[in-house]
Amino acid sequence: MKVRIHVSLKPGVLDPQGRAVHHALEGLGFEGVEDVRIGRTVDMKVADDTTDAALDDMCQKLLANMVIENYRIEKLENAA
Amino acid sequence: MKVRIHVSLKPGVLDPQGRAVHHALEGLGFEGVEDVRIGRTVDMKVADDTTDAALDDMCQKLLANMVIENYRIEKLENAA
Numbered sequence: 001m002k003v004r005i006h007v008s009l010k011p012g013v014l015d016p017q018g019r020a021v022h023h024a025l026e027g028l029g030f031e032g033v034e035d036v037r038i039g040r041t042v043d044m045k046v047a048d049d050t051t052d053a054a055l056d057d058m059c060q061k062l063l064a065n066m067v068i069e070n071y072r073i074e075k076l077e078n079a080a
Numbered sequence: 081m082k083v084r085i086h087v088s089l090k091p092g093v094l095d096p097q098g099r100a101v102h103h104a105l106e107g108l109g110f111e112g113v114e115d116v117r118i119g120r121t122v123d124m125k126v127a128d129d130t131t132d133a134a135l136d137d138m139c140q141k142l143l144a145n146m147v148i149e150n151y152r153i154e155k156l157e158n159a160a
Contacts, residue, residue: 008121018122021122021142021143024142028141028142030137030138032126032129032130033125033126034124034125034127035123035124035125036122036123036124036125037122037123038121039120039121039123040118040119040121041086041088041118041119041121042101042116042119043088043115043117044113044114044115044116044117045113045114045115046112046113046114047114049112050112054110057110058105058108061108062101062104062105063101
């Protein structure tokens with residue numbers, strides 16, 4: 001099955017990459033941008049019998065930094 | 081309004097970061113992972129009168145590298 005993990009910075013955590021993009025958009029002349037925050041997605045193809053607990057475990061051990069990031073697991077397709 | 085831009089590598093483009101994550105997951109003992117690809121999201125708060133054309137323009141000029149990446153614009157919330 002295909003799963004997509006969304007990893008985003010927790011609210012309140014500074015996002016220098018987002019600030020840089022915000023600044024660059026203004027520099028390019030785009031108006032009305034109020035806030036920019038960058039996250040990442042991890043698209044995985046995993047065995048159909050992969051449990052939710054295993055996916056959580058992957059996120060907490062490797063894919064997200066739990067101190068400053070949140071994650072959300074989305075199942076895109078399930079052959080089961 | 082809030083918009084979320086999803087940027088992902090085009091199919092066929094090598095994803096070294098995804099390979100590294102895949103390898104690391106295997107190293108941690110997770111089985112059944114077949115493929116990993118990394119993308120990013122840009123969450124923006126923009127003025128309500130921002131046009132779709134302007135959003136496309138932002139993606140093509142700055143947020144995505146059109147040679148190797150695709151993007152998708154998702155509107156999360158519209159106060160209009």
